[in-house]
Amino acid sequence: MEFDLAFIWAGLIAFSVLTYVILDGFDLGLGILFPFAKSDRDRDVMMNSVAPVWDGNETWLVLGGGGLFAVFPLAYAIIMPALYMPIILMLLALVFRGVSFEYRWRTTRWRKVWDAAFFGGSTIAALCQGIALGALVQGIEVSERAYAGGWFDWLTPFSILTGVAVVVGYALLGAAWLVMKTAGEVQAQMRGFAVYLGAATLGLIGVVSLMTPFQDPVYLQRWFNLPGSLWTMVVPLLMLVLTWRFFASLKAEKDHEPFFAALGIFVVSFIGIGISFYPMMVPPSVTIWQAAAPDVSLGFALVGAVVLVPLILGYTAYAYWVFRGKVDPEEGYH
Amino acid sequence: MFDGASAELLARFQFAFTVSFHIIFPAFSIGLASYLAVLNGLWLRTRDETYLRLFTYWKKIFAVAFGMGVVSGIVMSYQFGTNWSVFSDKAGPVIGPLMAYEVLSAFFLEAGFLGIMLFGRERVGDKLHMLATFMVAFGTLMSATWILSVNSWMQTPAGYGMNEVGQFIPEDWWKVVFNPSFPYRLVHMVLAAYLTTAFVVAAVGALHLLRDRSDAEARRMFSMAMWMAVIVTPLQILAGDQHGLNTLEHQPVKVMAMEGHFDSHDHGAPLILFGIPNVEEKRIDYAVEIPKLSSLILKHDLNAPLAGLDTVPDDEEPPIAIVFWSFRVMVGLGFAMLGVGLWALWRRARGRLYEDRWLHRAALMMGPSGFVAVLAGWVTTEVGRQPWTVYGLLRTSDSIAPVEAPAVAASLIAFVVVYFFVFGAGTYYILRMMNKPAATRHLGLRDGPVRAAGITPTQQVSHDTSVLD
Numbered sequence: 133m134e135f136d137l138a139f140i141w142a143g144l145i146a147f148s149v150l151t152y153v154i155l156d157g158f159d160l161g162l163g164i165l166f167p168f169a170k171s172d173r174d175r176d177v178m179m180n181s182v183a184p185v186w187d188g189n190e191t192w193l194v195l196g197g198g199g200l201f202a203v204f205p206l207a208y209a210i211i212m213p214a215l216y217m218p219i220i221l222m223l224l225a226l227v228f229r230g231v232s233f234e235y236r237w238r239t240t241r242w243r244k245v246w247d248a249a250f251f252g253g254s255t256i257a258a259l260c261q262g263i264a265l266g267a268l269v270q271g272i273e274v275s276e277r278a279y280a281g282g283w284f285d286w287l288t289p290f291s292i293l294t295g296v297a298v299v300v301g302y303a304l305l306g307a308a309w310l311v312m313k314t315a316g317e318v319q320a321q322m323r324g325f326a327v328y329l330g331a332a333t334l335g336l337i338g339v340v341s342l343m344t345p346f347q348d349p350v351y352l353q354r355w356f357n358l359p360g361s362l363w364t365m366v367v368p369l370l371m372l373v374l375t376w377r378f379f380a381s382l383k384a385e386k387d388h389e390p391f392f393a394a395l396g397i398f399v400v401s402f403i404g405i406g407i408s409f410y411p412m413m414v415p416p417s418v419t420i421w422q423a424a425a426p427d428v429s430l431g432f433a434l435v436g437a438v439v440l441v442p443l444i445l446g447y448t449a450y451a452y453w454v455f456r457g458k459v460d461p462e463e464g465y466h
Numbered sequence: 467m468f469d470g471a472s473a474e475l476l477a478r479f480q481f482a483f484t485v486s487f488h489i490i491f492p493a494f495s496i497g498l499a500s501y502l503a504v505l506n507g508l509w510l511r512t513r514d515e516t517y518l519r520l521f522t523y524w525k526k527i528f529a530v531a532f533g534m535g536v537v538s539g540i541v542m543s544y545q546f547g548t549n550w551s552v553f554s555d556k557a558g559p560v561i562g563p564l565m566a567y568e569v570l571s572a573f574f575l576e577a578g579f580l581g582i583m584l585f586g587r588e589r590v591g592d593k594l595h596m597l598a599t600f601m602v603a604f605g606t607l608m609s610a611t612w613i614l615s616v617n618s619w620m621q622t623p624a625g626y627g628m629n630e631v632g633q634f635i636p637e638d639w640w641k642v643v644f645n646p647s648f649p650y651r652l653v654h655m656v657l658a659a660y661l662t663t664a665f666v667v668a669a670v671g672a673l674h675l676l677r678d679r680s681d682a683e684a685r686r687m688f689s690m691a692m693w694m695a696v697i698v699t700p701l702q703i704l705a706g707d708q709h710g711l712n713t714l715e716h717q718p719v720k721v722m723a724m725e726g727h728f729d730s731h732d733h734g735a736p737l738i739l740f741g742i743p744n745v746e747e748k749r750i751d752y753a754v755e756i757p758k759l760s761s762l763i764l765k766h767d768l769n770a771p772l773a774g775l776d777t778v779p780d781d782e783e784p785p786i787a788i789v790f791w792s793f794r795v796m797v798g799l800g801f802a803m804l805g806v807g808l809w810a811l812w813r814r815a816r817g818r819l820y821e822d823r824w825l826h827r828a829a830l831m832m833g834p835s836g837f838v839a840v841l842a843g844w845v846t847t848e849v850g851r852q853p854w855t856v857y858g859l860l861r862t863s864d865s866i867a868p869v870e871a872p873a874v875a876a877s878l879i880a881f882v883v884v885y886f887f888v889f890g891a892g893t894y895y896i897l898r899m900m901n902k903p904a905a906t907r908h909l910g911l912r913d914g915p916v917r918a919a920g921i922t923p924t925q926q927v928s929h930d931t932s933v934l935d
Contacts, residue, residue: 184581202566205558212547230537425559433563
């Protein structure tokens with residue numbers, strides 16, 4: 133039996149992007165909520181809840197970019213110039229956000245500057261990621277193996293809408309994470325935020341879903357051309373169940389379930405996007421197989437991925453396990 | 467500011483700028499991660515508190531430097547696509563998988579265990595904490611291995627073919643990874659990282675010795691760093707020499723530029739110590755040279771003929787003056803490091819290592835020498851391989867993305883402003899930490915338990931939700 137390496141790799145890249153979205157999603161979301169904390173002490177607690185793991189979370193973004201370069205070099209070579217501005221802005225925003233983790237403990241006078249950098253960096257990075265998603269859904273103009281559009285093609289009302297949706301969605305993940313990881317005042321405040329953010333996220337997912345077919349009617353056909361249209365039924369149904377569990381568990385003041393329900397909402401939305409895209413790598417014209425590197429490259433990289441990704445998942449889980457439980461406000465920084 | 471500059475030139479500036487800033491942090495953190503593993507190991511073995519205090523001290527500095535390395539590194543992994551997309555499309559099938567291996571085998575390892583190393587000693591116990599510390603150090607070395615393999619393949623490509631759309635196609639992975647210049651470059655760079663760290667540690671030790679000769683931590687780190695200097699510098703000079711011979715074999719034009727050999731020499735080429743390259747007239751003005759020494763070094767024969775740049779078409783030459791100067795800066799600093807190492811060995815033998823204030827002042831001055839040497843070395847090898855991205859096969863001008871000059875100019879300005887601001891602040895915080903003795907309890911202002919439970923100072927209350935005011 134011949135393996136379809138390009139298909140397997142498309143799945144693996146999708147997996148690392150999804151892992152990135154749900155892991156960095158909550159720590160970017162926490163940054164978006166940073167200015168709403170009631171005191172510096174609350175902000176310390178918020179940041180300490182992700183300080184040991186944020187770096188690992190962000191590595192999935194490097195795998196998304198590096199992996200795309202490795203196995204779909206053509207897609208990488210088209211998408212990056214097409215999304216030039218949002219990508220560069222996202223990178224600069226991540227610079228500000230990433231250094232704030234250490235810097236804000238190293239100064240008193242400038243702590244507010246780095247707190248603002250943490251908020252601004254997190255928000256702009258999330259916005260740019262959402263805009264990049266919207267720009268991909270709109271489609272990218274390609275001719276002869278290269279991007280053929282201008283440097284502002286990405287900017288449309290639709291991409292701004294997806295940008296805002298991702299900011300609100302990440303804030304939801306951040307609030308749900310803090311409900312799980314904190315106690316007392318911070319937890320109560322975040323539980324309140326989570327209700328509104330949950331409603332807003334679901335509303336925005338609805339609007340984006342309704343507008344997607346207007347970007348390209350082919351998206352609608354894909355939903356009804358799948359074998360038996362089974363997925364067409366499953367995705368909205370799962371969404372309903374998760375929505376119900378999210379609000380019910382928040383109301384019952386549960387610690388863990390709201391977070392996992394919110395993660396579920398992201399996973400299901402992601403599957404929905406996957407259904408719309410398949411079999412395109414760069415909509416509307418480059419397929420997974422056209423974008424793929426030759427099989428020698430895919431095979432060589434796959435050997436490493438098969439061995440190393442489970443190991444990575446293992447020790448990442450271990451790191452989360454080591455720092456499990458509520459954050460102790462007295463523990464301080466390293 | 468950039469009127470008339472082409473997108474290609476701007477993209478080259480941008481890459482040079484971002485990668486130069488980036489390399490500073492790994493050059494330091496590769497060495498420092500290994501140093502931390504050694505310190506922690508020595509603490510566990512000897513239970514000598516001096517080692518633990520040094521570990522805690524350098525750990526905090528490592529955390530800041532590592533954070534800067536991570537964020538400046540993410541930029542690099544996307545810049546191949548944003549500015550050099552044609553290169554990415556063509557070379558991606560060969561070097562892409564190597565970079566994927568770097569992420570999978572190194573970045574995740576560092577990131578996964580960094581949290582435990584920084585925050586987890588109490589939670590996981592000494593043994594697992596030691597393992598985590600070791601894993602971080604191992605990860606930095608793995609990362610260096612893969613990325614240097616990528617860079618070396620671009621300098622000395624091997625094990626590839628071409629397909630019908632003009633992409634490089636891997637044919638033999640072993641030859642791709644272990645391409646001809648890779649082993650030399652890897653050894654040269656890892657030793658450079660170790661030396662960079664050694665001279666930073668030495669400078670911090672020297673600073674505190676100048677203030678207080680009895681500072682136990684300062685004495686310990688200064689002594690360790692000076693052992694590194696005297697042992698590793700000679701190895702590095704040897705490795706550099708071997709790397710040079712390898713370059714002569716595979717990239718002779720680069721060596722011609724390094725040596726400043728505009729003309730061919732049939733009967734032994736001179737070693738030009740100093741001089742001013744005159745590119746228009748194709749000669750070195752005011753040259754101070756030693757006859758036949760270049761042939762002796764490069765060919766191990768006083769009378770061996772050496773070809774010069776007169777044998778190379780002008781459009782295949784690198785910018786000669788830059789390569790000529792950066793090479794001399796690197797070599798000069800290398801010998802200065804050797805000098806300090808030998809000086810310290812001599813004072814140590816006389817039992818005056820902690821008393822010789824001139825040695826301490828010299829070591830303090832040499833603190834940044836490793837960074838400058840690393841940058842100069844990379845400028846030599848990267849500028850020296852121009853005008854190619856994949857040596858001899860793909861020109862830099864044919865690698866550029868279809869982006870417009872204003873977009874590249876705008877992002878270049880943004881990178882310059884942000885990097886100087888952000889990394890300037892980080893460097894300031896690091897220097898401020900280094901300025902405190904290693905036995906200082908609260909090095910980072912608020913890094914211990916901040917205050918007793920239940921007491922919230924008024925200052926904390928009055929700043930409620932005012933971050934963005």
